[in-house]
Amino acid sequence: MKVDIHPEIIVQSRYGCLQCAKGCRSFMVGLREGEAEHIEKLQDWKSVLGVDGLFIRTSMAHKTKTALAKHEDGRCVFLGQDNLCEIHRHHGLQAKPFACQLYPFVLSPVGGKIRVGLRFDCPAVCKNEGRVLSDHYKGVNDLAKHLIPSGYKVEKAPCPDLKSGVKLSSQRFEAFNESLMKIVSSNAVPLWQRLQWMRKFLEHIDQVKWKNVGDEDFAELLNLLEGGLLAEIVQQQQKRHQPTVRARKMIGQIFFLLSQPPQHQALMNNQGYFKRIASRLDQAKQMKLMGNFNGPLPKVQPDWPVCDLQALEKSFGSITKEMDELLTRYMICRIGGVNYCGPNFYQYSVVNGTRSLILGLVTAGWLMRVHALKSNRDSLNIDDTVYAIMTIDGNMGYSKALGMGAAKLRLDYLRGHLETLINWYCT
Ligand code: SF4
Incomplete structure (x- = not known):
């Protein structure tokens, strides 16, 4: 082996x-x-x-x-x-x-x-x-x-489903994973555009009647989709629109879950029963607050700055090449190691896992702003990216809450809002 x-x-x-x-x-x-x-x-x-x-x-x-x-x-x-x-x-x-x-x-x-x-x-x-x-x-x-x-x-290690009810052979899974890899590692466009490319690719994948596609056409169809969409993405103007109130509520909950500090699980386990209940109630309150556009930023991590959530809704400018490279390497490792679907990722389907990965990157965009604000900056640097990636990675695939039914409902709801969320929090 x-x-x-x-x-x-x-x-x-x-x-x-x-x-x-x-x-x-x-x-x-x-x-x-x-x-x-x-x-x-x-x-x-x-x-x-x-x-x-x-x-x-x-x-x-x-x-x-x-x-x-x-x-x-x-x-x-x-x-x-x-x-x-x-x-x-x-x-x-x-x-x-x-x-x-x-x-x-x-x-x-x-x-x-x-x-x-x-x-x-x-x-x-x-x-x-x-x-x-x-x-x-x-x-x-x-x-x-x-x-x-x-x-x-x-x-005989099985493959995750492509999406609900659509099984994949190893060969098809490989072809799909390689398409994602090509998109994410392409140097044709910056990261935020590659996220949009991936999002569009998934939208098309959702529409194809895969039952009617033979093995010989599968890889070719993926190639056509992936290549054809690039031209569309290059021409696309970046339009920043504020997310809807409901989408902000949902993504705020994901921000909360992916921002948990590394010691969180261990410390919770060390607490007695009553303290644990009190911590859970406090967490539920913080998660609710994180779903707002305004109001104080909850202290999900003890060193987070004192500020209003509204301060994190504005653009902090574009990211540098070095930051783009780190975020890209992160995506490459998640996709290449198949750490976004299947057994290491709540048994998610490939499509749902890829959407979760995109939402993880949206969260990283928001967390970079939190970190920049901590240093009184309104522009981003590589330290912000390191902080954001280390934080989300400790939770993605490891937080129990992200594998529960509510997480799937959130994902389902947000799939129609991904374009707005990428533009709003990643640019
Ligand atoms: S390596 Fe493992 S066993 Fe050793 S101190 Fe670290 S966590 Fe504990």
């Missing part, structure tokens, strides 16, 4: 651990079968860590319902004072939980392949620092062998 890293990801991406331990101070690390027992037996941890509880029970760890315990501030109990992992220090990399060894790589068994993606909530990935990706191939491939249960036939 071999993992598959999309050539475009290999060309564009680098990674090298900065030992920042950001993930160790924020994420909830769910354990696999037998990992808790293995770690427990390694040594008398109390004498090293000074804590009694090494693990917690949580519904967030899907199979075992067990995760690494956290300190009150969200730090993993195994993280030493010098920012190094005590399991790694005493017993080597391979003794650590699988999730820690794999991070920041993401594996998705889709369409007969184990696809490799990257997490952009890792600072090294986001800033593209470290070794070229081909250097990591062997390590990731070895890890993948542990992930795949014996007897599992990778060649």
